[in-house]
Amino acid sequence: MPELPDLAILADAFHAGLTGRPVLAIQAPGPLTVRGTPHEIDGFVGQCLLRFYRRGKFLWLEFERDRIAVNAMLTGRLQLAATPAVKKPQMTTFVMRFGPRAGGPPADAGAWTAEAAWIPSPEATPELRYRDPTQMGKIYLLPHNVERQVPGAGPDEMGPDADDPELSLAVWRTRIRRHPGELKNLLRNQEFVAGVGNAYSDEILHAARLQPFRKRGTLAAEEIDEMYAATRSVLANAVAVLRERVPPAFEKEVRDFLAVHNRGGEACPRCGHPITQVEAGGFVTSYCRNCQR
Ligand SMILES: [Zn+2]
Structure with missing residues (x-):
């Protein structure tokens, strides 16, 4: 996706x-x-x-x-x-x-x-x-004279882009309070921030050393900040890699450089522990039980 x-x-x-x-x-x-x-x-x-x-x-x-x-x-x-x-x-x-x-x-x-x-x-x-x-x-x-809904793209359905310069740490801290659920679902929720899906939510949580199924309500203040920093750095790094790797085959999805997503059983690049992979509702979640808390 x-x-x-x-x-x-x-x-x-x-x-x-x-x-x-x-x-x-x-x-x-x-x-x-x-x-x-x-x-x-x-x-x-x-x-x-x-x-x-x-x-x-x-x-x-x-x-x-x-x-x-x-x-x-x-x-x-x-x-x-x-x-x-x-x-x-x-x-x-x-x-x-x-x-x-x-x-x-x-x-x-x-x-x-x-x-x-x-x-x-x-x-x-x-x-x-x-x-x-x-x-x-x-x-x-x-067309300019036709009213047609674009589901998911309405102003109430989409938060700021995850890489939007206006999405400061202060804005992130405020927005995240409205969302009590599991961290992976939170990152994938387009109403919270827009653009992150199944693969990059795994990457962000690995970078932030946070477990995908933890509830936001259990996070300490510095963990919320860590998640923000990881969101920014993971996405910026991916964009830099993809600029080099994707053109001219824009129809190909390049994912082989990811740290944990879809790498179940392989060694965690940070600690060497085997990566855990679970599948729910057709979606894969990959994380490290050892270094993500
Ligand atoms: Zn690890």
Whole structure:
């Protein structure tokens, strides 16, 4: 499941590669993926992409008049094909072809994308492709004159991004008081902070030396602060790694550098004790019984 670091890379890359280009054509061979009508799909053709960004676990595409929101859920992946000739992944359910643009990347493109070889040339006609074997993810078409809910993306459903500079330690201490439950569920709760899911919650709790099933109410003040510091450092480190590792295969999820998640039975990188792994409701939780309290 893509989480904040995965989606941050995609948003930066697609903003750098596609913003400033007009939509040439859209195909939606996977009818379960798209929330919108064929007429609404046609309405995007000719509109220029102005901005591609991430908020929580959603990707947003802002065009001249209309918008699109993408919620990749469990298995949705996005590919940037420099030309339409690049082979399509299986179960591609949405394709947006873009035209040439006058200049290079937009002025506010992430510094790490500068001069990247994978940025399509100005005259190229690149494609944004969405593939989703389970078709659980959704692409919401949001024409300016259509009211359509994007579940999970409402202002009351999402707290600040876990990497938001405005989310200070003081704000974290205040927000966390409203959530008495288990720490792993707390980190995955998008109303608390947005962008963290099953994998990075394990990583954050390992870094903070806290047990995933402990209740927030049992934490000492310094443990709450430790969790904040770990959230920031784990996500920042993952983004740095993924910038190096992911491009140009944006459709691949790189997770092999994680410390504990999905590494049940392997040695804890901090203390060497075997990592414990439990599965509940189809979700894996991995942690070290020895060095996480
Ligand atoms: Zn350990």
